[in-house]
Amino acid sequence: MKWHDMKDAACPVARAMGVIGDRWTLLILRECFLGERRFDGFQKRLGITRHLLAERLKRLEAMGLLARKPYQDRPLRHEYRLTDSGKAFAPVMLSMQDWARKHLPSEDMPPISFVLRDGDAEVDPVLTDRQTGQELNHRTVLLRPRKASQP
Amino acid sequence: MKWHDMKDAACPVARAMGVIGDRWTLLILRECFLGERRFDGFQKRLGITRHLLAERLKRLEAMGLLARKPYQDRPLRHEYRLTDSGKAFAPVMLSMQDWARKHLPSEDMPPISFVLRDGDAEVDPVLTDRQTGQELNHRTVLLRPRKASQP
DNA sequence: CATATAGAGTTCTAAATTAGAACTCATTAT
DNA sequence: ATAATGAGTTCTAATTTAGAACTCTATATG
Structure with a gap:
């Protein structure tokens, strides 16, 4: 399977890896959540090469996770927002x-740290089922192939 | 940043990417959750090259997500389990x-599909806070750098 | 016996991706 | 006149990945 093919995979996990399946993309997203929006900002904070950064930002935009918006003219400059x-x-x-x-x-x-917006408390995340409220983990959830399984 | 460095990163997100930050590793894990345990099984189901598969399994073992256990002697063969x-x-x-x-x-x-072990219902996952029960998303949670931020 | 199959890798060459540094271009600051 | 800022692009070398072939042990088949 090549990079390109993954974005069309039937399996959502595979499609997700087509977006974040490399060393950098999630770190770029992390910086976005921390408030960074600019090319040089990402580059300096992460130490990623400018070449790859440009590439990754383009992909994140193409995949719809980031939007590129002008924040000034003269000279025209863009920033990246979630x-x-x-x-x-x-x-x-x-x-x-x-x-x-x-x-x-x-x-x-x-x-x-991930803290609740109101108050200082660091969060303690649990995945639950919206209907039943049950905790979701390998004990409570079963992965089941629907028909045949392919990447 | 090189592959090798990521496993020692201070940031857990970066360490996680040191494990699953490539196109294949998460798909291997997916197959594990579906019950696959053997080299050739992974290889055939995913279409990954044998070379890379061997490499990835070794890394997943080194990182502690999989354990390699003999399942027969004569000839000695191993399987990989979560x-x-x-x-x-x-x-x-x-x-x-x-x-x-x-x-x-x-x-x-x-x-x-991910279904609850008891019953057929497909799950509808929500991340919540264990203490408050509050739903965790970009509106309710704040990412906050603790001191200085680095990869 | 001779050949074939299964399972789990390893080895090899070619192609693709990434690292790292330098270069561009427009505009503002010194 | 020169330097700095910001957002890229370009180039070469190093690393990773793709793809196919090969190895090794043991069992099965004719």
């Missing part, structure tokens, strides 16, 4: 950070 | 598939 679809990615990043904190331990405190 | 840490990744994959289904639409039905 779209609704990009903002909707927040729970994924949050559960990923939660998993990594618990299962890929590190010496250091995480440099970013 | 560890607790690997199983704990389920909510991340689930919220990712939910996001992708809603925001990277496709012609096809998803070939995999």
Whole structure:
């Protein structure tokens, strides 16, 4: 399977990997959530090469997670902002950070914390089912192929 | 930043990308959740090159998501099983598939469904806070750098 | 016995991606 | 007149990935 093919995969997990399946894209999104909007800002904060950054931003825009908007003329300059679809990615990043904190331990405190907007409390995320309220994990949920399974 | 450096990053999101930051790893994990355990099984189902598959399995083992266990001698053969840490990744994959289904639409039905173990109902995942029960999304949660922010 | 199959890799070459540094272009600041 | 800012683009070298072939052990088949 090539990069290009993934965005048309029938499996949503595969399509998701067509967007964030590389070392940088999620880190760019993280910076977006932290408020960064500009090319040089991303570049300096992440240390990504300018070439790749340009590429990734283009892809995130093409996939609808970021929107490129002019913020001045003379000279014309653009900034990148999270779209609704990009903002909707927040729970994924949050559960990923939660998993990594618990299962890929590190010496250091995480440099970013996720806190409830009202109050200082760091969040303790649990995935639940909207209808039943039941906690969703490998014990309560079953993955089931619908017909045949393909990438 | 190179591949190698990511596993020691202070930021959990970066460490997570050191594990799943490529096109294949998450698809391998998906197959694990679907019950696959063997090298040739992964290879045939995914169409990944054997070379890369061997590499990725080695990394997943090194990172503690999979464990390699002999399932026969004569000749000695091993299979790969999800560890607790690997199983704990389920909510991340689930919220990712939910996001992708809603925001990277496709012609096809998803070939995999996530259903509650008791009953047929497909799950409707929401991330909530364990203490307050509040829904966690970009409106209710704030990302906050703890000190200085670095990859 | 000779050949074939299964399972889990390894090895090899070519193609694609990424790293890293330098260059462009427009406009404003010194 | 020169430097700085911001957003890219271009170039070469290093790394990764694709794809196919090969290895090795053991069992099955004719």
